[in-house]
Structure formats: C-alpha cells, structure tokens
Amino acid sequence: MxxxxxxxxxxxxxxxxxxxxxxxxxxxxxxxxxxxLAYLDWPSRSxxxxxxxxxxxxxxxxxxxxxxxxxxxxxxxxxEVRPKDGIPFQVTRKFLATMSRIESGQKLTVYYDxxxxxxxxxx
Numbered sequence: 001m002x003x004x005x006x007x008x009x010x011x012x013x014x015x016x017x018x019x020x021x022x023x024x025x026x027x028x029x030x031x032x033x034x035x036x037l038a039y040l041d042w043p044s045r046s047x048x049x050x051x052x053x054x055x056x057x058x059x060x061x062x063x064x065x066x067x068x069x070x071x072x073x074x075x076x077x078x079x080e081v082r083p084k085d086g087i088p089f090q091v092t093r094k095f096l097a098t099m100s101r102i103e104s105g106q107k108l109t110v111y112y113d114x115x116x117x118x119x120x121x122x123x
Contacts, residue, residue, distance in 0.1 A: 052111035054123065057081045062102040065094060072096040081112055081120060091120050098122070 048054050057079040067074040078092040091112075109123035 049111055049121070051113060051115075052121070053083060053114055055081050055083045055110055055112060057108045057110040057120070059102060059104055059106045059108065060090065061104065064097075067094075069096055072098060075102060077102065079108070079110065079120065081110060081117070083112075086114075089117055091118055093118070093120060095122055 059077055060080055061078040062075050065074040065076050073096075074094050075097045076092065076094050078090060080088055080090050082088045111121045111123055113119040
C-alpha cells in the first residue's frame with residue numbers, strides 16, 4: 001500500500017494539474033491506510049511469549065488429520081526448526097490449518113520452549 005502511495009505521488013507530478021489533487025489525496029489515503037495496518041499488526045509480530053524462543057521452521061511433511069477445531073482443519077506437520085543459536089531439530093505435531101496452503105519446504109516462524117523443544121507453536 002505504501003508503494004502504491006509513492007507511485008501516486010510520482011504520478012501526481014507527471015500528469016496534468018487537474019489530476020494532481022486527486023492523486024495526492026489518494027496517496028494520503030492509501031499510504032495512511034498502509035501505515036495504520038502495519039502499526040496494528042506490529043504487536044503480533046514483535047511479542048515473543050514468555051519462556052519461548054522465536055525461530056524459523058521449514059515444513060518437511062504435512063497431512064490432514066480429518067479433525068476440526070473452531071471451524072479450521074487439523075494438520076499434522078513435521079517441521080525442521082532452525083534456532084538462531086542452536087542445532088536444528090525436527091518435531092511432529094498437530095496444528096490448526098490457518099493457512100490456505102501448506103507445502104514441503106515452506107518457511108514458517110515458530111516459537112518453541114528451549115527446555116522442551118517438542119512444545120512448538122506457530123507464530
């Protein structure tokens with residue numbers, strides 16, 4: 001959205017004067033909306049649950065289990081968790097399928113408990 005706002009500002013000065021006010025107004029609206037959405041999403045990305053460590057994980061295998069919870073399907077995934085300061089490890093557990101598509105090799109962000117690495121949560 002912020003990129004679109006920048007393009008509107010550039011376009012405002014490249015086009016005739018009649019279009020300038022509309023494009024600048026659109027840039028303010030679109031850019032402001034993008035900044036607001038980024039601000040509202042920031043807390044969900046920055047807070048690590050107490051006692052947990054953030055890490056990248058890669059999907060090795062995923063399969064539907066047939067169960068459901070809260071209207072979402074359950075997926076059993078085998079993940080390779082790659083801590084920044086540690087040795088990669090694998091874990092298999094069930095998660096709610098909040099993503100529309102899960103593929104082998106897909107990178108996910110997870111939180112895990114260093115004292116019990118089997119306790120992995122999707123970020």
